[in-house]
Amino acid sequence: MSERQRGLIVLAVLAFIGLAMAVAGAGRGDPLQAHGYIVLLFSIGIGCVLLKGYFAPEPPATRLDSYYDDPSKVGIVLAMGWAVFGMFVGDWVAWLLAFPDLTFDAAWSSFGRLRPAHTTGVIFGFGGNALIATSFHVMQRTARARMPDQFSPWFVLIGYNLFCLLAVSGYFLGITQSKEYAEPEWYADIWLVIVWVTYLLLYLRTLARRKEPHIYVANWYYLAFILVVAILHVVNNLAVPASFAGAKSYSAFAGVQDAMTQWWYGHNAVAFFLTAGFLGMLYYYLPKRAERPIYSYRMSIIGFWGITFFYMWAGSHHLHYTALPQWVQTLGMTFSVMLIVPSWIAAANALLTLNGAWHKVRDDATLRFMMMAAIFYGLSTFEGSFMAIRSVNSLSHYTDWTIGHVHAGAMGWVALITFGSIYALVPWLWKRERMYSPALVEVHFWLALAGTLVYVFAMWNSGIIQGLMWRTYSDSGTLTYSFLDSMVAMHPYYVARAVGGLLFLIGAVVGCYNIWMTIRRPSGAEATADTPLPATMQPAE
Amino acid sequence: MALGERDPHSGHMTTGHEWNGIKELNTPVPRAVWFFLIVTVIFSIGYWVLMPAWPLGDSYTRGLLGSDQKEIVARRVEAAAEERAAWAQRIAAMDYAEVRADPALMAHVREDGHRLFGDNCAACHGMDATGNSGFPNLVDGDWLWGGSPDAIARTITVGVNSPVSKDTRVSQMMAFGKDGILTGEEVMATADYVKSLSDPGWAKGKAASVARGKGVFAANCVACHGPQGKGSQELGAPDLTDRNWIYGGDIDAIHATIENGRQGEMPAWEHRLSPADRKILVLYLLDRGEALKAGAAKGAPR
Numbered sequence A: 001m002s003e004r005q006r007g008l009i010v011l012a013v014l015a016f017i018g019l020a021m022a023v024a025g026a027g028r029g030d031p032l033q034a035h036g037y038i039v040l041l042f043s044i045g046i047g048c049v050l051l052k053g054y055f056a057p058e059p060p061a062t063r064l065d066s067y068y069d070d071p072s073k074v075g076i077v078l079a080m081g082w083a084v085f086g087m088f089v090g091d092w093v094a095w096l097l098a099f100p101d102l103t104f105d106a107a108w109s110s111f112g113r114l115r116p117a118h119t120t121g122v123i124f125g126f127g128g129n130a131l132i133a134t135s136f137h138v139m140q141r142t143a144r145a146r147m148p149d150q151f152s153p154w155f156v157l158i159g160y161n162l163f164c165l166l167a168v169s170g171y172f173l174g175i176t177q178s179k180e181y182a183e184p185e186w187y188a189d190i191w192l193v194i195v196w197v198t199y200l201l202l203y204l205r206t207l208a209r210r211k212e213p214h215i216y217v218a219n220w221y222y223l224a225f226i227l228v229v230a231i232l233h234v235v236n237n238l239a240v241p242a243s244f245a246g247a248k249s250y251s252a253f254a255g256v257q258d259a260m261t262q263w264w265y266g267h268n269a270v271a272f273f274l275t276a277g278f279l280g281m282l283y284y285y286l287p288k289r290a291e292r293p294i295y296s297y298r299m300s301i302i303g304f305w306g307i308t309f310f311y312m313w314a315g316s317h318h319l320h321y322t323a324l325p326q327w328v329q330t331l332g333m334t335f336s337v338m339l340i341v342p343s344w345i346a347a348a349n350a351l352l353t354l355n356g357a358w359h360k361v362r363d364d365a366t367l368r369f370m371m372m373a374a375i376f377y378g379l380s381t382f383e384g385s386f387m388a389i390r391s392v393n394s395l396s397h398y399t400d401w402t403i404g405h406v407h408a409g410a411m412g413w414v415a416l417i418t419f420g421s422i423y424a425l426v427p428w429l430w431k432r433e434r435m436y437s438p439a440l441v442e443v444h445f446w447l448a449l450a451g452t453l454v455y456v457f458a459m460w461n462s463g464i465i466q467g468l469m470w471r472t473y474s475d476s477g478t479l480t481y482s483f484l485d486s487m488v489a490m491h492p493y494y495v496a497r498a499v500g501g502l503l504f505l506i507g508a509v510v511g512c513y514n515i516w517m518t519i520r521r522p523s524g525a526e527a528t529a530d531t532p533l534p535a536t537m538q539p540a541e
Numbered sequence B: 001m002a003l004g005e006r007d008p009h010s011g012h013m014t015t016g017h018e019w020n021g022i023k024e025l026n027t028p029v030p031r032a033v034w035f036f037l038i039v040t041v042i043f044s045i046g047y048w049v050l051m052p053a054w055p056l057g058d059s060y061t062r063g064l065l066g067s068d069q070k071e072i073v074a075r076r077v078e079a080a081a082e083e084r085a086a087w088a089q090r091i092a093a094m095d096y097a098e099v100r101a102d103p104a105l106m107a108h109v110r111e112d113g114h115r116l117f118g119d120n121c122a123a124c125h126g127m128d129a130t131g132n133s134g135f136p137n138l139v140d141g142d143w144l145w146g147g148s149p150d151a152i153a154r155t156i157t158v159g160v161n162s163p164v165s166k167d168t169r170v171s172q173m174m175a176f177g178k179d180g181i182l183t184g185e186e187v188m189a190t191a192d193y194v195k196s197l198s199d200p201g202w203a204k205g206k207a208a209s210v211a212r213g214k215g216v217f218a219a220n221c222v223a224c225h226g227p228q229g230k231g232s233q234e235l236g237a238p239d240l241t242d243r244n245w246i247y248g249g250d251i252d253a254i255h256a257t258i259e260n261g262r263q264g265e266m267p268a269w270e271h272r273l274s275p276a277d278r279k280i281l282v283l284y285l286l287d288r289g290e291a292l293k294a295g296a297a298k299g300a301p302r
Helices: A003-028 A032-052 A061-065 A070-098 A111-143 A151-173 A186-208 A217-236 A255-290 A297-311 A314-319 A326-353 A358-363 A365-387 A390-396 A400-429 A438-470 A483-520 B031-050 B069-093 B096-100 B103-120 B149-158 B184-198 B207-220 B251-260 B275-297
Strands: A239-241 A249-251 B014-019 B022-025
Touching: A003 A032, A003 A151, A032 A151, A032 A186, A070 A111, A070 A151, A070 A400, A070 A483, A111 A151, A111 A186, A111 A217, A111 A255, A111 A400, A151 A186, A186 A217, A186 A239, A217 A255, A217 A297, A255 A297, A255 A314, A255 A326, A255 A358, A255 A365, A255 A400, A255 B022, A297 A326, A297 B022, A297 B031, A314 A326, A326 A365, A326 B031, A358 A365, A365 A390, A365 A400, A365 A438, A390 A400, A390 A438, A400 A438, A400 A483, A438 A483, A483 B103, B069 B103, B069 B275, B096 B103, B096 B275, B103 B275, B149 B275, B184 B207, B184 B251
Parallel strands: none
Antiparallel strands: A239 A249, B014 B022
């Protein structure tokens, strides 16, 4: 069976499932109906693209001598599209928090539905697509092997985006299982399991074909990301559908067990999705761009195993001073404290790798994106360990400090390393000498940095003020401030935060334009050979 | 392993591995790393020894300090209640006039009342208690259900049209237009008449309509709002002759009220706030109202 046939069959099965969902949902007036139509239309749309080239002659067998990069190219474009969508919704809800009337008087546009559309859009849409696109690129280069087939990467990329589409459209329709960062319902979760297992197998099969004796650090991190996210996703989403003809399901967990499972998931999503995966990115694109060797192989090893081991225990620090037994909180706190060491090893290893290339950091905004990302990685991991200490947490918990911390990580670390990697990768993939406009990369860098700093400083201020207002007692022995007093005090910071977010969003739009123009510009000089077995290069061993 | 080469910049050897041009130095792990790893591990072990930490089947290691977060919270809540009790008990025992005559107690009322009002009442009535559309002003001295301390306390306790309290105050204005009790023209005429009660200029050039509205009013509205439209505090029917409006006093708002009726709701706070807290709120509102009046008399801006 050819890969084209395989693709058509999978799409036909998917279209049939979509139709079945639509019919089943229609019978009960369930929102599953709308999702059925989305799956159906999605399958038909992809099917049309496939059929357009279906009868074209097979490409020559020489293609097997080169890396397969088309899915990475599409993945980057999708990542940038999701970035603009997710950041736009994010900035909208930021303005909404300062001016609650800046919305439509409709259920879909309520804060509770827009907010997960923002988080899913940026984390899974932007971050996930960037991770998939770069991991395909990195694993082939560092294994010096082409991916084993062409069907799997497309299945992973397109299937993953169908999941994101179901997730985000579901929020607007009111479909959610109300678990933070795990909102999509059971059928979308099952679909993601299928996609993710294919992703894992694809990665392992490519590594198995490798022509290098050793497996590079970036691959350890990408593999940890894929493997652990699979485990987290399956366990936290264990649920019983109320009906197979409806979207609603009930979690397998209840009460404090549910909370603990959720935050074991939630914190390790930060660890393995937003940290491990992007460390994989950092470990490839930073030394490539700086043209420097990794500072210390030994630090890579300690950092990797420290991060993977300690993070697993840390989730309970999200539940300090709750019904969760105190001993679980103790373990979460102490492992979070120990976690700072491997985190800083990874950050230091990245920054020390730049020794001998700091002049490039000064001149090259792309490399500066990556350098700044490593700094924010160090800052936010320090902050995270600090906030996990129970007595600190009693001030910071439930305040905007948490939001500031998350965004120092998400904007300063995750988004900056992604933009840096994409700016490095786009000219390589499309065989251009450089980005369309290095000046616009520079503009994007400063917009992103300014936006992040404004955002994070606003939230630090508001969070600490909030925390202090909530614990200030008057001479009467009663609380001095009502909650509304603290809301009023937050207003200027909320405006500042929304401005910071807007700067960041504008930066992403500038980036999209620059990437688009780079792709459209005709190929200049042929880039240097980038194939699995260049004639002049021999295996390292 | 292939032999490494020396990196000219750092002077360290590489590991000899290479991946698409990326090499690694074999730099030893800096001492500081081991130092901080040991420090954090020692801190953690010390913390485990002192605090509840490791599970043991159906129990756990309790730690040398015997810390128990539930016990700590209970103790702190108790201590806080004791601190409060010193003045709160006196407020609970004294009657309203006595408390209001005691400046020390009123200072507590102002502090605690601000927080109580902010957390429980301000969402509808506004931070300064001057009300919002649909929610009456509580500091203008114009009370729907009576402005005596006991009347205010009762409103807070049982609420208005509350589905929770059996003894709730009940006041429902019918949807005269929507339910077909009055014709569209009659609703218009009544709105004109009601508007003219507080705004005599409105009747200018609308004499016929106002006169017709007066008749409709006499037949349909006086039971609650009284023959002069002065309202009734027994029934919670607002005075229509003053300039204080709950739902707005422009002709469109008045028309909408007559057309669709009003069934405003206030929760009963009987089970949410203690009697002492409700008493503090009553005192706080009366005090705020008076301060505002005094300020207005002195010509201070509101």
